[in-house]
Amino acid sequence: MSRTHRLLGNLVVVMLIKLLVFAPLFGDTKLEEKYIKHQKKLAKQGNPIKKVKILIRMSGVNLKLVNRVVKKGNFSEANTILNRYVKDVKQARQILSKSGRNPQKKVAGFKHLEISLRKQLRELNDIKTYYSFDEQGSVDKTIKYVEDVKQQIMTTIFGADNIVPE
Secondary structure, three states, X not given: OOHHHHHHHHHHHHHHHHXXXXXXXXXXXXXXXXXXXXXXXXXXXXXXXXXXHHHHHHHHHHHHHHHHHHHOOOHHHHHHHHHHHHHHHHHHHHHHHHOOXXXXXXXXXXXXXXXXXXXXXXXXXXXXXXXXXXHOHHHHHHXXXXXXXXXXXXXXXXOHHHOOOO
């Protein structure tokens, strides 16, 4: 094997190692850019239902980020992103509350948020498995909050008399 072939082989190995090391970081950057793009759309949007849909997408991005960060063992960063997730869910709930829409007649927005929260609760429970027992408190608080919001939305849509508490 000639010296050029060995150098080329070594270069390929080094490039592959760099790709494997930095590829996950690149993915996180892309997700952060996606989140920022959604934030800009949210700021421009006036329609409350479209705002809620944007916030749903933002919360989904947050959970993807938490999933990646927690798998790397960075729990403090994951908890920071979970707090941002809770703020997005809270904002979506507030927008629906202040919209003045009748949820029994115009269910759009309420339904979208409830369906996404159901899906996101499953994701949160999956994320929880990556935390040690001692560190699960922040995820448990997030899950409890999301369950409460989901229950409030169901009560708003169907009425308190038609909902069986879980």
